[in-house]
Amino acid sequence: MTPTDVWNPQRPSGMPYHRYRPHHERVRVPVSERGWPAARIERAPLWVPVDLRDGNQALAEPMDPARKRRFFDLLVRVGYKEIEVGYPSASRTDFDFVRHLASADAGLPDDVTPVVFTAARPDLIERTFASIEGLPRAVVHLYVATSPVWREVVLGRDRDGVRRIVREAAELMARRAGDTPSVRFQFSPETFNLTEPDFVLELCDELTEFWDASPDRPVTHNLPATVEIATPNVYADQIEYIHRNLARRDSVILSVHPHNDRGTGVACAELAVLAGAQRVEGCLFGNGERTGNVDLVTLALNLYAQGVDPMVDLGDIDAVRETAEHCNRLPVHPRHPYAGDLVYTAFSGTHQDAISKGLAQHARTARESGVPEGEAPWAVPYLPIDPGDVGRSYEAVIRVNSQSGKGGVAYLLRTRAGLDLPERMRPDFARVVQEATDDSGAEATPKELEELFRATYLADGGVRPAVWSVHTDPSGAHRFVCTLDTGDRTADLEGTGSGPLTAFADALTGAGYTVEVLEVTDHPVDGGTAAYAECRVNGTAVWGAGVEASALAARVQAVVSAVNRAAAR
Numbered sequence: 001m002t003p004t005d006v007w008n009p010q011r012p013s014g015m016p017y018h019r020y021r022p023h024h025e026r027v028r029v030p031v032s033e034r035g036w037p038a039a040r041i042e043r044a045p046l047w048v049p050v051d052l053r054d055g056n057q058a059l060a061e062p063m064d065p066a067r068k069r070r071f072f073d074l075l076v077r078v079g080y081k082e083i084e085v086g087y088p089s090a091s092r093t094d095f096d097f098v099r100h101l102a103s104a105d106a107g108l109p110d111d112v113t114p115v116v117f118t119a120a121r122p123d124l125i126e127r128t129f130a131s132i133e134g135l136p137r138a139v140v141h142l143y144v145a146t147s148p149v150w151r152e153v154v155l156g157r158d159r160d161g162v163r164r165i166v167r168e169a170a171e172l173m174a175r176r177a178g179d180t181p182s183v184r185f186q187f188s189p190e191t192f193n194l195t196e197p198d199f200v201l202e203l204c205d206e207l208t209e210f211w212d213a214s215p216d217r218p219v220t221h222n223l224p225a226t227v228e229i230a231t232p233n234v235y236a237d238q239i240e241y242i243h244r245n246l247a248r249r250d251s252v253i254l255s256v257h258p259h260n261d262r263g264t265g266v267a268c269a270e271l272a273v274l275a276g277a278q279r280v281e282g283c284l285f286g287n288g289e290r291t292g293n294v295d296l297v298t299l300a301l302n303l304y305a306q307g308v309d310p311m312v313d314l315g316d317i318d319a320v321r322e323t324a325e326h327c328n329r330l331p332v333h334p335r336h337p338y339a340g341d342l343v344y345t346a347f348s349g350t351h352q353d354a355i356s357k358g359l360a361q362h363a364r365t366a367r368e369s370g371v372p373e374g375e376a377p378w379a380v381p382y383l384p385i386d387p388g389d390v391g392r393s394y395e396a397v398i399r400v401n402s403q404s405g406k407g408g409v410a411y412l413l414r415t416r417a418g419l420d421l422p423e424r425m426r427p428d429f430a431r432v433v434q435e436a437t438d439d440s441g442a443e444a445t446p447k448e449l450e451e452l453f454r455a456t457y458l459a460d461g462g463v464r465p466a467v468w469s470v471h472t473d474p475s476g477a478h479r480f481v482c483t484l485d486t487g488d489r490t491a492d493l494e495g496t497g498s499g500p501l502t503a504f505a506d507a508l509t510g511a512g513y514t515v516e517v518l519e520v521t522d523h524p525v526d527g528g529t530a531a532y533a534e535c536r537v538n539g540t541a542v543w544g545a546g547v548e549a550s551a552l553a554a555r556v557q558a559v560v561s562a563v564n565r566a567a568a569r
C-alpha cells in the first residue's frame with residue numbers, strides 16, 4: 001500500500017476516456033505574454049443578447065412573431081443596445097420579424113442596433129440584405145466554421161478554400177452595404193476555440209482591411225467557443241493572443257460567444273473579458289444550443305456583486321425570468337444563479353442563523369449611518385447580493401424544515417408572526433419544530449410555525465386563573481388573589497411577593513405547584529403584549545408564553561403556560 005492509497009481509494013473508472021484528445025494536442029496557443037490573470041473587470045463589456053437567433057434556433061418550437069416581439073421588448077427594457085434579432089434567410093418568421101422592425105410603427109429605439117446573422121452563401125446574404133432594407137442601422141453578421149474538423153467534415157475545404165468563401169461573402173456584403181455607415185459588419189470564425197490561432201488572425205485581419213474598418217465604423221470580430229472543450233484559462237489565452245496580435249486593433253470590437261458544454265461558459269466569458277474582449281454574446285438564463293449559450297444575466301449580476309455597474313437593469317428579475325420562460329417555453333432551474341426560486345432561500349440551521357444575524361446587523365448599520373437599507377453596504381452572510389436589489393422579497397429567504405435550527409425558526413416567528421422569542425427560549429421551540437418536521441418530513445410554513453407555537457404555549461391547559469387581581473400595599477409588597485380552575489375543581493388562592501409574578505407563584509403553592517420565575521420578558525404585539533417566562537416548576541425548568549391585552553395579563557399567562565407544560569410532561 002502506498003501513502004496515496006491511504007487517502008485516495010479511487011480506482012480506474014473503466015470508461016473509454018482514451019477516445020478523447022486533450023485540447024492542447026489539438027490547438028497550440030502561442031502565448032508569450034499573459035495579462036489576464038492579474039487583470040480586473042472594472043466596466044461592463046457590451047452585452048449582446050442572441051436569444052432571438054442562437055437561443056431561438058435551439059428551441060423545439062421556435063418563437064412565433066408575438067413571442068419574438070415580446071422577447072425583443074424585454075431586451076430593450078432591460079437596456080441592451082445591440083440585439084441579434086434573427087437569421088432572416090433561414091425562415092419566414094425571422095425575415096418578417098426584421099421587416100417588422102424596419103417598419104415605421106415598430107418603434108425601434110434610436111439607441112438600439114439590430115444584428116442579423118447569415119452564412120457565407122450568396123443567396124442567404126442577398127436575402128439578409130433584403131430583410132434590413134429601411135432599418136436605420138444594422139450589423140450584418142457573417143459566420144463560417146474555421147477549425148480543421150469542420151473544414152474537412154462539414155465544408156470539405158482546406159484553409160485556402162475557407163478563406164475564399166469568407167472573401168467572396170465579404171465582397172458581396174460590402175457591395176450590398178455600399179458605404180452607408182448605418183450598416184456595420186461582424187465576422188465569426190465558428191469553432192474559433194478549435195482553430196489554429198494564426199488562421200483566425202489571417203481571416204480577421206484580412207476582413208478588417210477589406211471592409212476598411214475604422215474607429216468610427218469598427219468591425220466586430222466575434223470569437224466563439226462554439227463547443228466548449230477546454231478549461232476557461234485556455235480560452236482566455238486564446239482571446240488574449242488574438243487581442244494582442246490583431247491588426248488595426250482600434251478599429252476592431254473584440255467579441256466573444258461562449259457556449260456552456262463543460263458548464264464553464266460564464267468563467268470563459270469572464271476570463272475572456274480579462275483577456276481583452278470588449279463585447280459578449282449570450283442568452284438570458286443560458287438558453288441556447290445543447291447546454292446553452294453563456295448566461296448574460298449571471299454575467300451582469302456577477303459584475304454587480306463586485307460593485308461594477310452591469311449597465312442593464314435586472315431589478316425585477318422575476319419579470320425577466322417569466323418573459324424568458326414564456327417565450328422559450330423552457331423553465332429556469334430553481335437553483336439558477338440569481339434568478340432561481342430557491343437561490344435566496346436557506347433551509348439549513350447555521351445558514352439561517354447567520355442570515356438572520358446578518359440582516360439584523362444590516363438594518364442596524366443602515367439606521368446608525370442614516371441611510372436607507374437599500375443603499376447601505378451589503379455584507380450579509382450567504383447572500384452574495386441583497387435579494388431586494390433584484391425585486392425579491394425577504395419572505396422566502398428563510399424556510400424551515402427538519403434541518404433548520406433555532407435561528408431560522410426565531411427569524412420566521414419574529415418577521416412573519418411578530419413574536420420575538422428571547423434567545424434562551426429559542427432552542428425550546430426549535431425542538432418542538434424539529435419533532436414536527438421530522439414527523440412530517442415536510443417544510444413548515446410560517447403560518448404552520450405560528451400555529452405550532454400557539455398549540456405549544458398558548459393552548460388552554462390544566463390550570464387557569466379564572467378570576468384574579470393584584471393588590472399592592474404601601475410597603476410595595478404584592479398580593480395575588482385568584483380563583484384557580486384546575487379542570488375538575490376550582491380553588492380560591494392567595495399569595496404574596498415582591499412583584500405580581502412572585503405573588504402569583506406563591507399563590508400556586510396552594511394548588512400543589514412549587515414555582516420559581518427564572519426569566520420573564522415581553523414586547524408589544526398587535527392589540528396587546530406577548531410575554532415569555534421560564535419557570536422552575538416542581539424542580540423542572542420550563543418555558544411558557546402568553547399573548548394578552550395587557551402586559552401583566554400576558555406575563556401571568558406565560559407563567560400559567562409554563563405550569564401547564566410542566567404538568568403535561
Ligand SMILES: CC(=O)SCCNC(=O)CCNC(=O)[C@H](O)C(C)(C)COP(=O)(O)OP(=O)(O)OC[C@H]1O[C@@H](n2cnc3c(N)ncnc32)[C@H](O)[C@@H]1OP(=O)(O)O
Nearest residue numbers: 054057087089090091119120121143144145154155190226
Ligand atoms: C454555431 C451556429 O449556431 S451556426 C447557425 C446555425 N443556425 C441554423 O442552422 C439555423 C438556420 N438554418 C437554416 O434554416 C438552414 O440551415 C439554412 C436555410 C441556413 C440552409 O439550409 P440548407 O440550404 O437546407 O442547408 P443545410 O441546413 O443542410 O446546411 C448544410 C450546408 O450548409 C453549409 N454551411 C454550413 N455553414 C456554412 C456557412 N457558415 N457558410 C456557408 N455554408 C455553410 C454546409 O457545408 C452544407 O453545405 P452542403 O449542403 O453543400 O454540404
Ligand SMILES: CC(C)C(=O)C(=O)O
Nearest residue numbers: 143188190191224226
Ligand atoms: C457562429 C457563432 C456566432 C455561433 O453561434 C457559435 O459559434 O455558436
